[in-house]
Amino acid sequence: MVSQVLLRVWYQGRALTPEFSSLTRFNLNFQEERRREGQEFSVLSSSHGVYNSSNKFSTNGHGLQVAAHSQFQNPGGIEDRQIPLISANNPCGGLPRFHVDLLPAVKGMVVQLKGDEFWHMTRVLRLNLNDRVELFDGKGGIVEASLVQIRNTSVELAAVRTCQVLPPTSPHWHVAAAFGTLKGGRGDWLVEKCTELGAQRLTPLLTQRSPAIPGQRTDRWQRMSIAATKQCQRLHVLEVREPIGVQSLLPEVAKANVTFLATAGATPLVEAMTGVPKHLEGGLLLIGPEGDFTGEEIQMLVEAGAVPVGLGQCRLRVETAAIAMLATVMLMSDNHQTYARTS
Structure with a gap:
């Protein structure tokens, strides 16, 4: 039995097209290399036309596809496998991705x-007319588009298919940390890593030992969140909220599915996580300033429903504690979700 694996071939950042002889030769060399490994390849166009034995092929201008015909052995015999095509509807596509407020x-x-x-599109990546990109709005919407006009200070792009909106797939964890006074780029680093780890919301927390945040920082953090979202292939931008005080946060603590409060000497976080429901979809993580929360603040948060948790025996910086907590709950939440799907 012969199985078929479909994938799109990319060369120097773009899908292969037949109008460039160098790309055509690259494709044939690719085919010859695979033949030496004992596999047979056929070149397909986007409309699924197949080239003949003389190595001719057809295409509709949207790039070539390669169909690999090979046999896969496993203990149960030979099976069929198929890898989906990379496309704009795939949240991990192969095209450069750019953020827009309103999608076509x-x-x-x-x-x-x-x-x-x-600037990134024209000066850094040096994209040209008819090049394909992905546009996303940070709210789950994504669409593939083509450059149709390049001006001195702007570009125009036309959608090549209908926009799709995809729901969030990761647990909804909210990180509230007293990181507004961190120096040396540590606050920026925290925003970037919270984005990469999949947090839904990040709140700069005002406490008695970190009562203020320098102006314009929130705007900067939101821009950094968008940049990190592009880099890590998220479709939903991390929401960086305006700073909020502990007293104002208490209603959110009370209504959260679970709230973990980082504090020294408490039950380890991993142990506390084993007691939460396996279908938990997120919650609230609280991290205090360099000098920790005051006793009064801890009492208020615990009375509102927060669960004190420990993060080991070493004293951690604010950003280290936040990332340690977020990474732990995200990984354990993913394990719980996988367990629920397979049960």
């Missing part, structure tokens, strides 16, 4: 990009 809703609709995204 339907095929052919045009949007304009300016500012940082324009």
Whole structure:
């Protein structure tokens, strides 16, 4: 039995197309290399036309696809496997990704990009007319688009398919940490890593020992969140909220599915996580300032429903404690979700 594996071939950042002889030769060399490994390859177009034995092929201009025909052995015999094509509807596609506030809703609709995204597209990546990109709005929407106009300070892109909106797939963890006074880029680092780990929301926390945050920091952190979202292939941007005091946070502590409060000498976080429901979809993580929460603040948070948890025997910086907590709960939440799907 012969199985078929479909995948799109990319060369120097773009899908292979037949109009460039160098790309054509690259494709044939790719085919010959695979033949030496004992596998047979056929070149397919996007409309699924197959080239003949003379190595000719057809395409509709959207790039070539390669179908690998090979046999896979396993203890149960030979099985069929298929790898889905990379496309704009795949949250981990192979195209450069750019953020826009409002996506083109339907095929052919045009949007304009300016500012940082324009600079990144034209000056850093040096994309040209007709190059393909992915556009996302940070709310789950994503669409593939093509460059149709390049100006001095802006570009226009036309959607090549209808926009899709995908729901969040990770647990909804909210990190509230007293990181506003961190220096040396440590606060920026925290925003970036919370984004990469999949936190849904990040709140700079005002406490008695960290009562203020320098101006303009929140705007900077939101921009950094968008950049990190692009890098890690998320579709939903981490929400960086305005600073909030402990007293104002108490209602959120009370209504959260679970609230973990980092404090010295408490039950280890991993042990506390074993007691939460396996279907837990998120919660609230609280991290105090360098000098920790005051006794009064801890009492208020615990009375509102927070569960004190420990993070080991070493004294941790604010950003280290926040990332340690978030990584732990995200990984254990993923394990719980996997267990629930397979049960």
